[in-house]
Amino acid sequence: MRIVVTNCNTTREMTEDIVRGARAAAGPDTTVTGLTPAWGPESAEGWLDSYLSAAAVLDALRTYDGPPCDAVVLAGFGEHGREGVRELVDVPVVDITEAAAHLACLLGRRYGVVTTLDRSRGQIEDSLETAGVARNCAAVVGTGLGVLDLAADPARTETAFLAAAGRARDAGAEVLILGCAGMTGLEGTVARKLGLPVVDGVGAAVKLAESLVALGLTTSRAGGYAKPLPKHRAWGRPTAPGRGGTAQGRQS
Template sequence: MTTKILAVNCNTDTAMTAAIAAIGQAAASPGTTVVGVTPAWGPASAEGYVESLVTATAVLDAVARRTDAFDAVVMAGFGEHGREGMRQLITQPVVDITEAAVFTACLLGHRVGVVTTVASALAGIHDSITTMGMAGRCCSVRAADVHVSSIGDDVARTADALEGTGRAVLADGADVLVLGCAGFAGLDAELERRLGVPVVDGVAAAVRWAESLVTLGKRTSTAGPYAPRDREKVWSGPPLGALRLLT
């Protein structure tokens, strides 16, 4: 069985998209191909509500424009908006790295903590975890004061910042950590070595969840809020061009 998974970056940084796809491919089973997708427009990073809401539409647009066949979508924006819209847009399984990471962490420990980038991202992550029904299992979300754009500038410094913040999250009561940014992908093993607890990378976890759903032959339910939208509804022209998702 061959499986094709789209790993959609939430920002327009093509280097980050390539890194996300590489981490996803490394985690994938033989026969699975992970294809990185970069939105055609939007911010270079999403670090707050405005950028998150804009990237949600850009990500929907990027997938709607695909003309190739694919089996599942991984949404590689931690705590970002759009997963519900994607599930209404397509019937293939949609796995958000936030959900995949937190669900996986809950199988590995009792209390989950998240280490993310900057303070402006915290509220969106809290919202996302609450919406997925896991707020009761998440005891701490802290920012390491590392901007998305600078993650790769000095990986050792980024790892040090995550370690320090991770120790604070553990002190808050967590016994499993989640990396709260797709740009942190690949640092889980190093942080596990330093901190001595399981550390979950959402990109790798999401690819594995997506593979499982495809293997099980499951598709998104259309019996509830993800029912097909009304295609007869009139839409006014969007400011950024005629988005394929509107047609």
């Protein structure tokens, strides 16, 4: 079985960390291949980054020319693109946000998500709502750390995570979820120190993807996830001279 795991940003070091976590969770007969978008944000933090990331991931999967895969795991917590990818590819698609929440619901009545910056909370809440698991969420709590800060100082990351996790527990969470793919690996330490089950979305998504493939199940084409209508689609265009940037001026 081969699973393609897509990073939601262009930071290859993060892709490597995600792949290590995915391989640790995968069964012995599963091969994990990491996929880094060729363009997009270096980290996804906010609505603009998230929509840009979604288009970049779709483009990366559209142009993927590696060995055929049996499932796709989307390793961006709360990021957009999940529904579009399910239209695009012909194999099961498992998003780490949705996977973690579904498993958390099997472990306790209410769960809490510990994520990076507070600005990501709205996206995560919307993603959980779309997936139908928001009613069991006690809180989405930020650590105050950016995505690229997580690996810079592991001790600081653990301290910030534990503080945020305590607030989620106080809000009624009986299970905790790592709210960023870059947090993979923290679950064991946090579970021991707080005495609560901790779900890593990458591991959860990999195991659910394996289960879907083993059961011979894939995305339904009846209705919402029907194949895209045949039409011309332009995937990006060159910027005309003097026309770059945004309505507020040119930006890098």
